[in-house]
Amino acid sequence: MVLLQAVNVGKTYTAGQVVKPVLQGVDLEVREGEIVALLGRSGGGKSTLLRILxxxxxxxxxxxxxxxxxxxxxxxxxxxVFQSFALFPWLTVLENVALGLEARGLPKAERERRAREAIALVGLEGFENALPKELSGGMRQRVGFARALVVEPEILFMDEPFSALDPLTAEGLREDLLDLWQARRTSTRGILLVTHNMEEAVxxxxxxxxxxxxxxxxxxxxxxxxPHPRDxxxxxFRTLVEAIYETLTQREEVERRLEEEALRLPxxxxxxxxxxxxAIARLGGRADLPLLAEEEGLEVDDLFPLLEALELLGFARVEHGDVELTAAGLALGQADLQRQKALFAEHLLRHVPLMARLHRVLLERGRLPEKRVLEWLEARxxxxxxxxxxxxxxEWGRFAGLLAYEERGRFFHLPEPEETP
Known part of the structure; x- marks a missing residue:
């Protein structure tokens, strides 16, 4: 049975004269008895779609x-269940959980009974009278789960509910949620989970x-x-994680994204x-993305902008779930600081038209108010x-020695010969 269905969903945001389509032609289903993970790049519309659904x-x-x-x-x-705990700090655990039942007009005794049951269900029995400030992050998120479960939902939406927790706490809470789900101890018949964590999705x-x-x-x-439990x-397990990585780093997707809007920078x-x-140079110039993320301690939302930037600047290629440095990228990874600056400047002017334009203006005029640059960008x-x-x-221009910035007057200018960027 289909619990939830989206058909041709689209969403556009407007800011002044700028119109930005965020979602277009989205079709999906969540069927009874399944957990569905929704993944994508940071800022790619995941949370917007979840709120529409x-x-x-x-x-x-x-x-x-x-x-x-x-x-x-x-x-x-x-x-x-939201990413942030979003609890009312002046209310107790019991009051925070029962709050969602007040709008339904339930008697106070019934609200309290159901709230206590939900609190016990998530393992917080004995903390009913505690205030949020007295709880750890994991306990506060358990209150968030109890608050969602107390209304006996048939479908549960979760917006990166574990991302604000440390890895061990997040793992424990995921296992507890899965135990509740498999034991059918709640009324929930379907879950849609937004996550940036591919291992969590699998x-x-x-x-x-x-x-x-x-x-x-x-x-x-x-x-x-x-089958559960999953190792x-x-x-x-690793093959599926790599399949998601590969999907998010497909060559045609990266090229289309970089070409469609040259003004946007990672x-x-x-x-x-x-x-x-x-790090990639130390690995011989090529690395498997899941292993690279694990070894460098990077979350997906941290890793992907870096990969986009390396590609944009001509220092790397990403395909089939791997990243490979170009000859220039390998030189960048092995050079000393001064050589890195020179390479960075060369590629910045060659591959980022916006920087090349700004540098030309500075060569012609000597200085340019930051406000003028911002106004030009805000029009686009x-x-x-x-x-x-x-x-x-x-930041990129100062490191490369292509420009300097006067904090006090808020304007760009060319670096002095003796000035260290």
Missing amino acids: AGLIPPDEGEVRFKGQRVEGPMEGMAM ALADRALVLQGSPARVGREIPIPL PGDAR QASVEALLGLAE MPPTEARHVLGVLR
């Missing part, structure tokens, strides 16, 4: 149906849906037919870029993204 924001195109009924707002039978889900493109759509569905060291610090290039993209791009330009 849960009825928290409306789609601009298409429709969502829950048990055959069109979703036009939050509906009974749905509940959400550990929990029956299917993984990967959002691709801009605007995003469901580009690929990856079945996960492994992360199992070859089949959020990647120079220090992290050089560190990753050096949302303000928050414009500020991000400006920050990347400033």
Whole structure:
């Protein structure tokens, strides 16, 4: 039985004169008895889609149906667990959990009974009268789960619910959730999990849906037919993790994304870029992405912007779940600091037209107010993204010695010959 269905869902955000399509033509289903993981790049529309599916924001195109009924707002039978704990600090655990039942008009005694049952279900019995500040992060997230489960949802939406926790706490909470699910101790009949953690998706889900493109759509569905409990060291487990990595780093997807909007720059610090290039160079110039992420202690949302930046600058190629340094990338990873700066400057001017344009203006005028650059960017993209791009330009350009920045007057200028960028 299909619990939830999205048909041709689209969403566009407008900021001033800038119109940005986020989702387009999204089709998906969540069937009874399954956990579905939704993955994609950071800023790729995962959380927006989840909120549309849960009825928290409306789609601009298409429709969502829950048990055959069109979703036009939050509906009974749905509940959400958020990334942040989002607890009211002045309310006790019991009061936070019972809060969602007040709107349903249940008597106080009934609200308290059900809240206590939900608290016990998530392993917090004895903490009913504690305030959130008295709880650890893992315990606060358990309160978040109890608050969602107390309304007896048939479908549970989860927006990266484990990402704010340390790895051991997150692993324990995932195992407890899976135990509840397999034992059928809740009313929940389907779960849709947004995650950036590929190992988490393979550990929990029956299917993984990967959002691709801009605007995003469901580009690929990856079945996960492994029995529980699942061993992360199992070859089949690793093969599925690598399949998701490969999907998110497909050559045509990377090239299309870089070509469609040359103004947008990945959020990647120079220090992290050089560190990753050096790490890949130590591995012989080529590395398997899942193993690289594990060895360098990088989450997907940290790794992918760095890979995008290395590709954008012509220092690496990513395909089939692997990254390989170009000849220039290998030189970057093996050079001393001064040579790294020179290589970075050369590739920055060659591969980032926006930096080349800014550098030409500085050569002609000597200086340029930051405000003018920001206004130019804001006419072409949302303000928050414009500020991000400006920050990347400033950091990359200063490291490369292509520009300097006067903090006090907030303007760009050419570095003095003796000035250290």
